[in-house]
Amino acid sequence: MKSARRPFTCLRCRRISTGISIINPKCASTPPQLRATPSPTTTITTTTTITRRPFHASSRLRHSSDQSLAAGRPTIAPKPIIDIKHIRQNPALYEQTCFERNYISQAAHPARILTLHEQWQALQREARALRERSNLLRRQLANPASVREDEDTPAGQAGQHRARETLLEEARQLKQQLSTIEADEGRLEDEIQTLALALPNLTSDATPRGDVPAVLSYINDHPEPHPQSSDRVWRSHVHVGSELGLLDFAGAATASGWGWYYLVGEGAQLEQALVSYALDTARRYGWAQVSPPSMVYSHIAAACGFMPRDQSGETQVYTVAQSASDRDRGRPELC
Numbered sequence: 311m312k313s314a315r316r317p318f319t320c321l322r323c324r325r326i327s328t329g330i331s332i333i334n335p336k337c338a339s340t341p342p343q344l345r346a347t348p349s350p351t352t353t354i355t356t357t358t359t360i361t362r363r364p365f366h367a368s369s370r371l372r373h374s375s376d377q378s379l380a381a382g383r384p385t386i387a388p389k390p391i392i393d394i395k396h397i398r399q400n401p402a403l404y405e406q407t408c409f410e411r412n413y414i415s416q417a418a419h420p421a422r423i424l425t426l427h428e429q430w431q432a433l434q435r436e437a438r439a440l441r442e443r444s445n446l447l448r449r450q451l452a453n454p455a456s457v458r459e460d461e462d463t464p465a466g467q468a469g470q471h472r473a474r475e476t477l478l479e480e481a482r483q484l485k486q487q488l489s490t491i492e493a494d495e496g497r498l499e500d501e502i503q504t505l506a507l508a509l510p511n512l513t514s515d516a517t518p519r520g521d522v523p524a525v526l527s528y529i530n531d532h533p534e535p536h537p538q539s540s541d542r543v544w545r546s547h548v549h550v551g552s553e554l555g556l557l558d559f560a561g562a563a564t565a566s567g568w569g570w571y572y573l574v575g576e577g578a579q580l581e582q583a584l585v586s587y588a589l590d591t592a593r594r595y596g597w598a599q600v601s602p603p604s605m606v607y608s609h610i611a612a613a614c615g616f617m618p619r620d621q622s623g624e625t626q627v628y629t630v631a632q633s634a635s636d637r638d639r640g641r642p643e644l645c
Contacts, residue, residue, distance in 0.1 A: 608642065
């Protein structure tokens with residue numbers, strides 16, 4: 311068996327080859343001849359909204375969707391890119407956007423981000439002073455002449471040893487202080503990132519403001535005769551679809567459970583016709599059709615900015631169940 315020319319990572323067993331010959335023989339995904347894996351490809355799907363409807367989240371808005379999507383993200387995986395500087399420079403704009411889009415609890419995030427950034431800057435200044443002092447001590451320890459005393463006498467030698475020990479002790483204390491400051495900086499950066507991810511996108515200037523829908527026009531508004539009450543029977547779309555043979559509730563209930571239905575015959579054709587019509591309309595305006603993968607890693611979905619507002623225990627993301635061994639091994643979650 312030939313050795314791998316370049317390092318590679320087995321996506322199933324999560325073992326990393328150093329380029330010599332580290333192979334997991336129990337991994338079913340390891341090919342016998344160590345075929346080179348293709349480079350990862352990033353697919354960007356653009357979605358446009360052609361209708362508008364008001365949406366308001368209740369007070370029980372869930373805030374864990376971004377955390378669940380980013381669960382199990384490898385350290386080398388892409389992360390969401392948020393313009394924190396723009397948020398700091400325009401806190402009132404983001405606050406107003408939160409109120410307009412009914413993100414009431416997130417309206418305080420811009421001000422909180424400003425406060426955390428000021429704390430982060432203070433830690434940066436403190437760390438800079440400590441690093442300058444640490445560099446000075448390092449130069450003094452590297453150049454004994456700077457702390458030199460009279461070495462011809464025992465007292466001079468003892469004084470030089472004490473001076474060096476003092477510098478070493480101060481250097482150790484500085485290192486410990488810097489480690490604490492760096493940990494605090496990381497904590498502040500993580501909190502700022504979490505708050506920024508919870509903010510909604512800025513509203514376009516072309517989007518009408520307010521929560522009262524405005525009627526733009528009516529379609530299919532044809533005059534209808536007024537029949538006698540005895541001649542008019544009210545029927546829902548369920549009755550119409552069942553009578554025309556377009557909906558099959560009995561078969562779907564047997565296969566999928568109660569509450570589902572099959573589109574049959576012309577009903578299924580109508581669904582495909584609507585999809586084709588929507589795609590043709592989008593292509594006429596210059597959009598390209600893309601068929602994305604059915605499943606992606608949860609942290610990739612989070613990095614793409616997909617943060618649905620789930621509430622009342624509902625979710626727009628279906629995650630693939632993982633075995634205990636996969637979770638213990640740190641394998642990323644699929645959705």
